[in-house]
Amino acid sequence: METSDPSLAQLGWKPFFSEQLSAEQRSHCQPVRVMSVHRGRVTVLGEGFEDSISSNLATPGGAEDRPTVGDWLLIDRDTSSLVRILDRTSLFKRPAPGDHRRVQLIAANVDTLFIVTSCNQDFNIARIERYLVLSREAGVRPVVVITKADLSPDPQRFVDAARELQSGLRVELVDGRDPTSAARLAGYCGLGETVALVGSSGVGKSTLVNTLRGSDSIATQAVREDDGKGRHTTTVREMHRLVGGADEGGWLVDTPGMRELQMSDVATGVTEVFDDVTAVTLECRFSNCTHGDEPGCAIHAAMAAGNIDPARVERWRKLAQEDAVNSGAAAVRRSRPEKPGNRR
Numbered sequence: 001m002e003t004s005d006p007s008l009a010q011l012g013w014k015p016f017f018s019e020q021l022s023a024e025q026r027s028h029c030q031p032v033r034v035m036s037v038h039r040g041r042v043t044v045l046g047e048g049f050e051d052s053i054s055s056n057l058a059t060p061g062g063a064e065d066r067p068t069v070g071d072w073l074l075i076d077r078d079t080s081s082l083v084r085i086l087d088r089t090s091l092f093k094r095p096a097p098g099d100h101r102r103v104q105l106i107a108a109n110v111d112t113l114f115i116v117t118s119c120n121q122d123f124n125i126a127r128i129e130r131y132l133v134l135s136r137e138a139g140v141r142p143v144v145v146i147t148k149a150d151l152s153p154d155p156q157r158f159v160d161a162a163r164e165l166q167s168g169l170r171v172e173l174v175d176g177r178d179p180t181s182a183a184r185l186a187g188y189c190g191l192g193e194t195v196a197l198v199g200s201s202g203v204g205k206s207t208l209v210n211t212l213r214g215s216d217s218i219a220t221q222a223v224r225e226d227d228g229k230g231r232h233t234t235t236v237r238e239m240h241r242l243v244g245g246a247d248e249g250g251w252l253v254d255t256p257g258m259r260e261l262q263m264s265d266v267a268t269g270v271t272e273v274f275d276d277v278t279a280v281t282l283e284c285r286f287s288n289c290t291h292g293d294e295p296g297c298a299i300h301a302a303m304a305a306g307n308i309d310p311a312r313v314e315r316w317r318k319l320a321q322e323d324a325v326n327s328g329a330a331a332v333r334r335s336r337p338e339k340p341g342n343r344r
């Protein structure tokens with residue numbers, strides 16, 4: 001398919017970014033957007049510019065000072081070297097799998113998060129809640145996208161269960177292989193809009209990107225027959241452009257299926273996603289109530305009265321505890337000077 005070079009607006013450039021440029025930077029630098037990240041290098045796209053450049057900053061800073069997919073960079077017009085990462089409208093990150101003290105950046109400058117799950121064994125309320133916490137923390141609008149509607153005799157029950165999580169939560173049910181069905185998602189990916197797709201392996205993230213783009217350029221693979229799990233087909237996070245029709249210029253960030261989603265530094269997100277539970281805790285007699293067997297615990301009273309779901313309380317407790325442990329470990333780590341040569 002013939003596609004024209006995207007303009008800055010089609011790439012998602014907004015006043016928020018242009019306002020960050022000094023007069024000097026305006027004359028010597030060019031903004032480009034990160035399409036994908038590879039060891040030490042990033043593939044970038046700008047107006048009339050497409051290249052792979054070194055991702056090293058002249059003066060590296062902390063863990064978040066490295067480019068990730070969706071980032072806007074300023075590069076030198078003459079040398080194409082990276083001058084600076086522009087401040088982000090949003091940033092998705094998580095504790096790195098295998099080393100929870102490190103942070104893994106997932107994507108930046110995302111407008112909408114598609115939390116993708118399917119009408120089968122993958123569907124898991126606790127996992128959706130984790131992604132909701134992540135999107136709250138990142139400041140991004142979440143949409144729960146439930147795929148494989150065609151495989152369930154009663155797909156509506158998955159939709160109902162997801163809708164219960166949050167009033168006003170957007171939930172979409174699709175057959176990701178069917179263009180007519182997937183078209184209901186096109187409204188989220190209009191001109192210059194960036195949508196990131198996250199979820200377990202095999203739920204159909206890449207299939208959705210292919211269908212929305214009217215292409216089959218991204219590899220997909222059947223799930224395992226015994227347990228319905230995916231085979232970790234996608235291995236890099238990458239931006240894909242939507243072309244054609246009114247949606248021209250939207251971007252989809254396909255991501256590898258996540259094996260685990262640990263929480264760290266997300267206390268605000270947990271409080272907001274579980275606002276029904278946290279509202280009740282304010283009524284506990286002791287402000288440091290652990291909701292164990294203290295007298296005057298409002299959580300216990302609410303559960304006994306059937307006003308709050310004990311399973312939801314248990315999920316909240318687990319997430320809050322996990323966040324406290326991981327955030328504590330991360331804080332200790334931050335307070336130590338970083339070993340030279342240990343930077344990634």
Ligand SMILES: Nc1nc2c(ncn2[C@@H]2O[C@H](COP(=O)(O)OP(=O)(O)OP(=O)(O)O)[C@@H](O)[C@H]2O)c(=O)[nH]1
Pocket residue numbers: 147148149150151174175176177200201202203204205206207208219220221222223230231232233234235255256257258
């Ligand atoms: N029946 C049906 N199959 C689907 C649907 N969406 C995806 N699939 C199939 O599910 C399998 C996995 O899809 P992928 O798109 O590779 O899944 P993914 O989420 O990208 O997986 P990873 O890249 O491993 O994270 C493929 O065989 C798809 O054809 C759907 O809505 N209905």
Ligand SMILES: [Mg+2]
Pocket residue numbers: 205206207219220233234254255256257
């Ligand atoms: Mg994939």
Ligand SMILES: [Zn+2]
Pocket residue numbers: 281284285289290291292296297298299300
């Ligand atoms: Zn209590």
